[in-house]
Amino acid sequence: MNEAIKSVKLADMPDYELVKSGTGGCAGCPSPMGLRIVGKALGPNSIMVMTPSCAVASIGVMPKSCYDVPVLNVCFASAGASAAGVSMSLDAQLKSGELTGEKPTVFTWVGDGGTYDIGFQGISAAAERNDDFIHFCYNNEAYSNTGVQRSGATPKYATTTTTPAGKSAQKKNVPLLMLEQRVAYVATASLAYPQDFYRKVMKAKSIKGFKYIELHAPCGPGWKFASSDTVTLGRLAVKSGAWLLWEGEHGKLTLNTPTKPLAEGKMPLTELEDYLKAQGRFSHVMKSPQKDAVIDEMKAEIRREMDFMLGREKL
Numbered sequence: 001m002n003e004a005i006k007s008v009k010l011a012d013m014p015d016y017e018l019v020k021s022g023t024g025g026c027a028g029c030p031s032p033m034g035l036r037i038v039g040k041a042l043g044p045n046s047i048m049v050m051t052p053s054c055a056v057a058s059i060g061v062m063p064k065s066c067y068d069v070p071v072l073n074v075c076f077a078s079a080g081a082s083a084a085g086v087s088m089s090l091d092a093q094l095k096s097g098e099l100t101g102e103k104p105t106v107f108t109w110v111g112d113g114g115t116y117d118i119g120f121q122g123i124s125a126a127a128e129r130n131d132d133f134i135h136f137c138y139n140n141e142a143y144s145n146t147g148v149q150r151s152g153a154t155p156k157y158a159t160t161t162t163t164p165a166g167k168s169a170q171k172k173n174v175p176l177l178m179l180e181q182r183v184a185y186v187a188t189a190s191l192a193y194p195q196d197f198y199r200k201v202m203k204a205k206s207i208k209g210f211k212y213i214e215l216h217a218p219c220g221p222g223w224k225f226a227s228s229d230t231v232t233l234g235r236l237a238v239k240s241g242a243w244l245l246w247e248g249e250h251g252k253l254t255l256n257t258p259t260k261p262l263a264e265g266k267m268p269l270t271e272l273e274d275y276l277k278a279q280g281r282f283s284h285v286m287k288s289p290q291k292d293a294v295i296d297e298m299k300a301e302i303r304r305e306m307d308f309m310l311g312r313e314k315l
């Protein structure tokens with residue numbers, strides 16, 4: 001691990017703003033909130049690759065853009081290939097002398113639909129080739145932009161417009177797949193822990209090769225909570241164990257605070273019910289006669305994942 005990159009206080013982060021005024025995102029949207037931190041860590045010498053998503057739909061009307069860096073907006077399947085191409089072209093230009101100075105940081109900003117489902121093969125292939133860019137998945141656990149359809153990242157029992165009675169399948173775990181692909185760097189992050197997220201972006205910037213960072217991104221309209229509660233939902237997810245914070249380099253896993261003390265039982269978990277009842281997409285569970293059994297099943301799944309990650313950390 002690159003120990004030189006320590007936690008930075010919010011007040012000590014650079015003033016640079018990647019997201020300008022005029023974003024068309026909903027109030028409380030996690031995407032611009034996350035991108036602001038990304039911009040502070042990466043700075044203006046960056047190039048962003050995006051696929052269809054809320055982050056693209058809220059960019060503004062051409063020729064205006066709310067993003068301060070060059071943006072390449074590509075189709076879903078090609079985020080991995082496009083970012084790899086941009087990065088390789090910059091390498092070639094630096095080699096030929098056409099470009100001088102520091103190589104711009106190439107990064108993608110893609111939703112969970114674009115990462116887990118539609119663009120997965122291109123991202124997995126870039127990871128396997130160890131192409132030099134950061135893939136960010138901002139995971140709002142649904143296809144929010146098109147009206148909140150379920151994705152591979154939607155948790156079991158959550159309602160979406162395509163799972164009106166609650167999703168019946170377990171969610172995928174793409175960060176874990178990336179860990180087992182032994183990519184140069186992989187991390188999970190949360191909007192409620194911006195210093196942890198900033199440090200992880202700084203670390204990814206310092207490493208050459210393929211980096212994957214997944215940001216848990218609570219979506220008010222999709223999950224049905226008030227726009228002022230985005231960070232509260234993010235914090236409840238981490239404290240209840242519904243979202244785990246960890247990072248890995250070349251397959252070596254480290255659990256981060258507070259996930260590690262929570263998993264080890266050194267800190268009490270927040271009741272999962274507090275997380276579930278703070279959002280409308282689980283309201284059918286809270287009203288169901290099977291409520292206790294469903295919540296017990298969810299808690300057992302969290303325990304299983306925590307135990308798995310504690311064991312995996314020792315490898």
Ligand SMILES: Cc1ncc(C[n+]2csc(CCOP(=O)(O)OP(=O)(O)O)c2C)c(N)n1
Pocket residue numbers: 052053054055076110111112113114115118140142143144145146151
């Ligand atoms: C190949 C293809 N299929 C479907 C669409 C329609 N579409 C546009 S945005 C979107 C949802 C994307 O979901 P996600 O990547 O999670 O981003 P979010 O909307 O949640 O920000 C879909 C399905 C498309 N543009 N291209």
Ligand SMILES: [Mg+2]
Pocket residue numbers: 111112113138139140141142143144151
């Ligand atoms: Mg999404």
